[in-house]
Structures are given as C-alpha cells and as structure tokens.
Amino acid sequence: MNLTDDDIRAMPESEYMNDVQIEFFRQRLIKMREEVLARELDVKERLHQREIFADPADRATAEEEHWLDLRLRERESMLMRKIDESLRRIRDKEYGYCTKTGEMIGIPRLLARPTATVCVDIKGQDEKVETHFRDR
DSSP states (O other): OOOOHHHHHHSOGGGTTOHHHHHHHHHHHHHHHHHHHHHHHHHHHHHHTOOOOSSHHHHHHHHHHHHHHHHHHHHHHHHHHHHHHHHHHHHTTOTTBOTTTOOBOOHHHHHHOTTOOSOHHHHHHHHHHHHHHHTO
16 A cells, blocks of 8 residues: 555544554655665765866866765765664654654654654754854
8 A cells, every 4th residue: 555645644643653654654764765875876986986187177077076976975874874763763663753852743744854853843942052053
C-alpha cells in the first residue's frame, strides 16, 4: 500500500506515530539515504577527476568546483548522520517526538523535514538563540 503525504496528513492525531506512519517515514528516510549515497558517489568521482589546467581562468574554475564539491560532501555527510539518527530513533520507538520536550513533532513538520528531532516551538527558540549569539 503506497501512502501519500495527504494520506498521512489525513490520519487523526490519535493515530500519531502508529505502525503505518512509522513505516511511511522509515521508507522515506531509507529513500533519502539511498539518494544521499548516490550523490556522494558522484561527488567522489568528480573529486578524483581533477585535471591540471594551464590556463589560470580554467584552473580557478576547477578549484571553485572542487571547493563546492567538498562543501557538498560535508553537507551530505551531515544529512547522512541525521538520517541514520532518525532511523535509530524509529528502531528505539522515539521517532516523531521532540528530544527536548517529549511533545509530538507533528506530521506536517516531519513531512517537510523527516530528520527533525525537535518540535517547531523549540526549533524557533534554538534559532533565536543562534541568531542572538551569531550577531555578536
């Protein structure tokens, strides 16, 4: 049975994180993981295909692309850790609940960000704190 986002959204709150929803998100996370691995292989290939360019402009472009690939690889690595952590939380029956308050994260937030570990209120507070200290 292939459920859609709308099917999951339509379920009553009383069924929050039932077996059907858990399996839906587990499959979504597994698919995300496979996509990240595929992109990671592409980046690795590009990083190993470095050419030496005599023209300084070509060399600069190649170095910029190399830097962007390294940055992408770093971001993908962080996402992979979040996906693996979410899959662990599913195994441990903790998925879908805020790690700080224990409250429901909520279906809309999980559909938008399946790796979410905190509810919207806590995320908002965390972002305010980050912004406050970053501006200093």
